[in-house]
Amino acid sequence: xxxIKSLDDLKKIRxxxxxxxxxxxxxxxxxxxVGMGTVGIAAGxxxxxxxxxxxxxxxxxxDIIVRxxxxxxxxxxxxxxxxxxxxxxxxxxxxxxPEMAQRIIKEHVVEGxxxxxxxxxx
Amino acid sequence: MAYFRSHxxxxxxxxxxxxxxxxxxxxxxxxxxxxGLIDEVQVLETSRIGDPESExxxxxxxxxxxxxxxxxxxDVPFLVEEHFLKGRIAAQYTRExxxxxxxxxxxxxxxxxxxVLKNVGEIDPLNIEEYIARDGYMALGKVLxxxxxxxxxxxxLESGLRxxxxxxxxxxLKWRFIRDAEGDQKYMICNADEGDPGAFANRSVQEGDPHSxxxxxxxxxxxxxxxxxxxxxxxxxxxAVRTMRIAIDQARSFGLLGDNILGSDFSFDLDVRMGAGAxxxxxxxxxxxxxxxxxxxxxxxPPFPAQKGLWHNPSNINNVETFAIVxxxxxxxxxxxxxxxxxxxxxTKTFSMAGDVKNTGLIEVPFGITLREIxxxxxxxxxxxxxxxxxxxxxxxxxxxxxxxxxxxMDYEALEQAGSILGSGGLVVMDEDTCMVDIxxxxxxxxxxxxxxxxxxxxxxxxxxxxxxxxxxxxxxKPEDIVTLRLLCEQINENSLCxxxxxxxxxxKSTLDHFLDEYExxxxxKRCPAKICKPLIRFEIIDGPCTGCTxxxxxxxxxxxxxxxxxxxxxxxxxxxxxxxxxxxxPYDAIEIK
Amino acid sequence: MSVLVKNGQNVRxxxxxxxEEKGREKSELIPILQDINGQFGYISxxxxxxxxxxxxxPGSHIYSVATFYRMLSTEPRGEHVxxxxxxxxCHVAGGRLVWEKLKQELGLEKxxxxxxxxxxxxxxxxxxxxxxxxxxxxxxNIYGNVTPEQVPGILSQYN
Numbered sequence: 112x113x114x115i116k117s118l119d120d121l122k123k124i125r126x127x128x129x130x131x132x133x134x135x136x137x138x139x140x141x142x143x144x145v146g147m148g149t150v151g152i153a154a155g156x157x158x159x160x161x162x163x164x165x166x167x168x169x170x171x172x173x174d175i176i177v178r179x180x181x182x183x184x185x186x187x188x189x190x191x192x193x194x195x196x197x198x199x200x201x202x203x204x205x206x207x208x209p210e211m212a213q214r215i216i217k218e219h220v221v222e223g224x225x226x227x228x229x230x231x232x233x
Numbered sequence: 234m235a236y237f238r239s240h241x242x243x244x245x246x247x248x249x250x251x252x253x254x255x256x257x258x259x260x261x262x263x264x265x266x267x268x269g270l271i272d273e274v275q276v277l278e279t280s281r282i283g284d285p286e287s288e289x290x291x292x293x294x295x296x297x298x299x300x301x302x303x304x305x306x307x308d309v310p311f312l313v314e315e316h317f318l319k320g321r322i323a324a325q326y327t328r329e330x331x332x333x334x335x336x337x338x339x340x341x342x343x344x345x346x347x348x349v350l351k352n353v354g355e356i357d358p359l360n361i362e363e364y365i366a367r368d369g370y371m372a373l374g375k376v377l378x379x380x381x382x383x384x385x386x387x388x389x390l391e392s393g394l395r396x397x398x399x400x401x402x403x404x405x406l407k408w409r410f411i412r413d414a415e416g417d418q419k420y421m422i423c424n425a426d427e428g429d430p431g432a433f434a435n436r437s438v439q440e441g442d443p444h445s446x447x448x449x450x451x452x453x454x455x456x457x458x459x460x461x462x463x464x465x466x467x468x469x470x471x472x473a474v475r476t477m478r479i480a481i482d483q484a485r486s487f488g489l490l491g492d493n494i495l496g497s498d499f500s501f502d503l504d505v506r507m508g509a510g511a512x513x514x515x516x517x518x519x520x521x522x523x524x525x526x527x528x529x530x531x532x533x534x535p536p537f538p539a540q541k542g543l544w545h546n547p548s549n550i551n552n553v554e555t556f557a558i559v560x561x562x563x564x565x566x567x568x569x570x571x572x573x574x575x576x577x578x579x580x581t582k583t584f585s586m587a588g589d590v591k592n593t594g595l596i597e598v599p600f601g602i603t604l605r606e607i608x609x610x611x612x613x614x615x616x617x618x619x620x621x622x623x624x625x626x627x628x629x630x631x632x633x634x635x636x637x638x639x640x641x642x643m644d645y646e647a648l649e650q651a652g653s654i655l656g657s658g659g660l661v662v663m664d665e666d667t668c669m670v671d672i673x674x675x676x677x678x679x680x681x682x683x684x685x686x687x688x689x690x691x692x693x694x695x696x697x698x699x700x701x702x703x704x705x706x707x708x709x710x711k712p713e714d715i716v717t718l719r720l721l722c723e724q725i726n727e728n729s730l731c732x733x734x735x736x737x738x739x740x741x742k743s744t745l746d747h748f749l750d751e752y753e754x755x756x757x758x759k760r761c762p763a764k765i766c767k768p769l770i771r772f773e774i775i776d777g778p779c780t781g782c783t784x785x786x787x788x789x790x791x792x793x794x795x796x797x798x799x800x801x802x803x804x805x806x807x808x809x810x811x812x813x814x815x816x817x818x819x820p821y822d823a824i825e826i827k
Numbered sequence: 828m829s830v831l832v833k834n835g836q837n838v839r840x841x842x843x844x845x846x847e848e849k850g851r852e853k854s855e856l857i858p859i860l861q862d863i864n865g866q867f868g869y870i871s872x873x874x875x876x877x878x879x880x881x882x883x884x885p886g887s888h889i890y891s892v893a894t895f896y897r898m899l900s901t902e903p904r905g906e907h908v909x910x911x912x913x914x915x916x917c918h919v920a921g922g923r924l925v926w927e928k929l930k931q932e933l934g935l936e937k938x939x940x941x942x943x944x945x946x947x948x949x950x951x952x953x954x955x956x957x958x959x960x961x962x963x964x965x966x967x968n969i970y971g972n973v974t975p976e977q978v979p980g981i982l983s984q985y986n
Contacts, residue, residue, distance in 0.1 A: 114488035117496040118374040121365070124487075128366035146354060148440040149472045150433075150594075150956045153971030181441020183354025186594035186958020189971075430914030433955035468861065468898050469954050471967070509857055510897030512952060526856035527888075528895040587916030587957035594958045625915070661915050675915060683952070685895075790931040812927040814975060 136197055140174045141220050144193040144201075148182030154189035155208065162209035163192070166216040175220060188231050194219050205231040237275040238565040239317060244291040253306070254278075254290040260306045261292075264313040274317050299346075301326040320572035344611055346573070348581050349434075349557045350597045353441030358476050361483040364444040370489055372560035376452050377497045380563075382412060385456040389559065391567035393579030398424055398515075398552030399627060399656040400732075401578075401645040404559075407549055410539035411457045414547035421450055421459040421501075422543065422550040424520060425466040425473070428512040429628025430679065432659035434583035435553040437595050439466065439473035442557065443480035447503065449556030451494065452563060454501045457549055462501060465520050467508040478505050512683035516731045517550045519685070530687045531731035552657075554583060575601025578644035582658055589616045589664040598643070605639040608662055620665040623747070627656025629676045630736025632743030633669065652743050654736065668765035669748040670755050674702035676740040680733065691734030694725035698741055707768040710756035718745060764826045767811045771827050774802050778823035785815035785824065841866060842877040851882050856892060860899055868908070869900040897952070905940045905947035907985045909933075910964040913950040916957035921974075925961045928975035932982060 115121050135142075145151070145160045160177070167175055185191065188205030192215060195201040202225055204215055211229055218224045243249075243258050258276055265271040291302045299322050301312065308326060315323040347353075356363040364370070376385050390405030411419055423446060427435040439446060450462050464481075466474045481503050484490045492500040506524050513519045514529040521543045523529035542548025558580065562570045571579045578600035584607060587593050591613035598607060604624060608614070615621050623633040632653030634641070641647050648655050663672065681695040698721050701714050722738035722745075729735045745752065754760050761769040774785075774794075781799040786792075793809040796802030804815070804824075816824040845862055849855040856878075863874050870893050879886040893899045911926055935941060935948040956962050959971030963981075970981055 114486070115495060116488060118378050121370055121374050121495065124362070125365045125368070125371070128362040131362070132366055148437060149470070149954070149969065150437075150959055150971070152472070153954075153956045153962055153969040154959045155971075178357050179359070180355060181353045181358050182437055182595075183441075184350060184437065184595035184597075185592065186956070187592055188594075189959060427955060428952060430953035431916045431957050432953070433957060436955040469951060507858065507861060508896075509861060509899050510952065511895060523857065524854060526853040526892070528892055530895075585955075585957065587960065588919045629915070661919065663919060667919065672915070675918060679914070679952075790927070810927075812931075813924055814927065817924060817975070 135176065138174075139197050140176050141197065142176045142178065142193075142195040143216070143220065144195070145177070145179050146182045146189060146191040146193075147179040150182045150186045151189045151191065154186075154206075156190035158209050159190045159192060159207050159212045162212040163216060166213045170217065170221065172216070172221065185231065191231070196220070196223065203231045204229045237273060238569060239274045240295045241274060241276045242293045242295065243276065243278055244293075249290040252290050256306060257290045257292070257304060257309070260309040261313065264309050265317070267310075268313055268318055270313065270317050299327055320569045344598055344602060344606055345596055346581050346599050347597045348561050348573075349438060349445075349554050349583055350441075350595065351561070352445065353437055353595075356442065358441050358443055359479055361444060361480070361487060364442070368564060369444055369560075370448055372563035373448050373451055373489065374495060375563055376455055377495050377499060382456045382458060385452065385563070386412065388567045389456070389562060392562045392570040393567075393574075393577070394555065394558060394562060394570065395578065395645065396552060397554035397558070397582065397658070399654060401655065404551060404555055407539065407551070408453060408456045410537070411459070411547045411549040414539050416547045418461070418544075418546045419457060419459040420543045420546060420548040421454040421457060421462040422517075422520070422524075422548055423450055423462070423464040423553060423556055424515065424517065424550050425464055425470075425477075425553045426508050426515045426520060427470070427553070427657060428467060428515045428683075429630075429657045429659050431585060431587045431625075431661045432628055432657040433585045434595055434658055436470050436473050438553050438557050438583075439470070440476050443476045444484065445557040445560060446477070446553055447480050447484050447490070449559035450503060451490065451501055452559050453549070453551065453556060455499050459549070460501055462503040463506050463524055463543075464503065465506045465508060465514070465524060467514075468510055469508075474505060474507055481505065511685070512679075513685040513731070513733055516733060519731070520550065521548065528685070530685045531733075533730060554658075573599050575599070575642055575644045577646060582643065582655070584643075584658045584660050586612050586660050586662065588660075588662040589619065589667075590614070590660075590662040591616055600644045601642045603639065604634070604641050604643065607643065607660065608639070612662070615662065615664050617664075621662070622665050622667050623663045623669065623672075625653075625661040625663070625672075625676075625740065626659070627654035628659045629679050630654060630732065630739055631656050631659070632739045633663070633672065633747065634743065635747045637747075652746060653739065666763055666765075668706075668761055668763035669744045669751045670702065670705055671761075671763075671765045673741045673744045674699065674706055677702055677737075680737040684733065684737070688728075688730040688734060690725045690728040691730070691737060694721055694729075695734075695737050697721055698725075698738065702741070705752065705755045706761075706766040708755070708759040708766075710752075712756060714756060715745065715749070715752060770811060771806050772804050772809055772811060772813075772816065773825050773827055774804055775823050775825050776801050778821040780821055780823075782820070785819055788814055788818055790814065838867065838871060838873045839877045842874050843881060846878070846881040853882070853884060856882065856884065856889065857896070860889070860893055864899050868904040869902055871901075871903075875901075903940070903944075905944050907945060907966055908947045908949060910949045910951040912952075912954050912960065912962045914953035914957070916953070917960035917962055920957075920960040922961035924975045925963070925973050925978065928978045929963070932978055 147156050190207050192204045192207045193201045218226055243254055261276050265274050293300050312323050315321050386405050386408045394404045395401040425435050490502050508514050511529045514523045516531045519529040519531040538548045574580050581597050581599050583597045585595055596611050623635050625631050625633045638651050645655050677699045681699045684691045684695055686692045722742045725738050726735050754762055764770050779801040786794040791808050791810050793805045794802050845859050863870050875886050875889045893901050933946050940947040954962055961973045962971050
């Protein structure tokens, strides 16, 4: 990690970070994002995350990035899991329990089928 | 490289191309050149953001996240003038959508506008690079290389930004006070002691986008001439504490905190201090006492913290949200911010929605939106489609407002005139089943317990109010209680030392003003119309619906329910503690509250 | 004192080490008290005495600070500490019934510790997760959307 000593350094780091993101987006990898703020955790996000990781391991899946984010504000829908298959928009799932998480990995991530009954809609 | 204050993303999926996306990009470009904005607004191509039903190409404008749709080439000059020159959203072209990312989530939040929450729920809060990729720390770069501290203060002043902790004092002015104060050691403090029940915006920002707070604090410290900062986070928020600590460590290792930041001669460092569970520490003088290792008791002002704050040195305290907004103002300009909002309340405000509203959670809307829009359009209305009764704004020091106030535009002044406060942006929505006397008693219990005890009006006064309210809820109220309550409210408000005491009577005063009939029924008829106050209700099993399933009898914690299997059961009122468990579990709705 | 025996460590040694680590500045008093509270569940007279000597702060001041803050305790607490959110949003969202059930399951009132020193039942001020209320914390684990029916199941995880 390099120390930022000037504005140019900062811009360089921003460019690199953007590039990293682009590479990630075009790599064909699927991102699974779990809201891990206090609300998410109180609603059971840890169990959900655990189920996601276990399913990925059990199914021997690769090229999946699991990462966390804060709570977007839709507390009544927590735990929220977002899936972004590269090149496609993020799909948000609400009230995801471990069983649903398993299905999301198997059906959406692996087979590309969005599970619309779990989706958060207006 | 130029700083773009806005980014226009034009959707170039096949549908939009077919509908003229490329022509739109050209037209936008030409118009931006014509209006002299081409160095400030960047036009980019992006993947699909529209929906197939859209008539024309779609575009998104960031940082506001406004989604325009059905645009024809003729609309472009007007749109550019309105949005980019005058900084107003051209409402007639917007789509009821918010962000690409949460397209499906957008409908209940059509009126939202995210500035503070722009990154929350989007980025990985533990990864500084994701923040930097979204122009993080660019505002700091701009301030340190292009602006003097005085210019920074001026920019914040012109934006009209006011303290988001609730007091609404102009932030730029506060910064000027500390800058002008004499002293070699000055402190910049972030008040993250979000103690108001029902408020959680600060927690969400700290957990979801900690670097925006860190960046805002560094900019503020530069403007104020502070070399050391503290973030005072309440201990009830362990995850926020952890996230902030990680963010500070990352910023330090990137050289964004410490000596000679970004090669400038400005040095600043930050530490996290944890509260230990005292509501009053949200008051700024109490907060500073707590950092110093003392009981968190407020002291009279003056002297103000800007003159004599932490360890008697000039200090400035702002709220988490205030700091998180600052980088956006620097990046997008004071005018951009000043054009959002309503009258003397500029920009956006987060509101924490809780209680009997369908979509609980955190929202961010421009000032000026009405309570009705927030509760019904953004919040989705009342749970189970019950009737709205009241909303308490601004935490335990706020008032309870009835339906007549739903048209109220949300801003600092309007709420104060209505007898409530904006406070920290908590909104507790209550439906028709709420007993307003019980709610007033409930809030009084809170303030009475949290009163630090230093001044008499607050310590004793809140106690007296609580005693009277408890008596009323028990059916022992006297007609003269109403007059006594009003008098106490007035006295406590006028004579208390700090904001906690001054605001403490608000829930009582507002419920007396708007729901006096409920007090009267409790006092004169010894009835609780909402059937909440335990001593005024009794539980009975109705003959018809009861099937004698024994479920209630088995679950009664005090064995107050008797009856043979398949026979109507009976509750013994002498044993019953009115816990309500039987009513909740009865599958046949056979239990009635009388 | 069971925690103490388990750790095989002496209060005074731990206090000494904490002061060594954090320094004798008065501003470190609350962080040190938080650490003591975290390790032992409460701040004993012995700890206050040692701290007073090491930091050169009157014991009365330390005591006044320790009793001022809700999250610091000068009384021993049970092995598992339950904190139930008593704030308005949780109250409105059905917290009253959960609270009744908790008291019933544990046979404790607010602020009490069970005779076998297993449980302490406390209330807490708002935890800021009102969107998923009613909320409770057991030790460091937070539970949201709690219903009265879930209470026995949650408690049984700590047996």
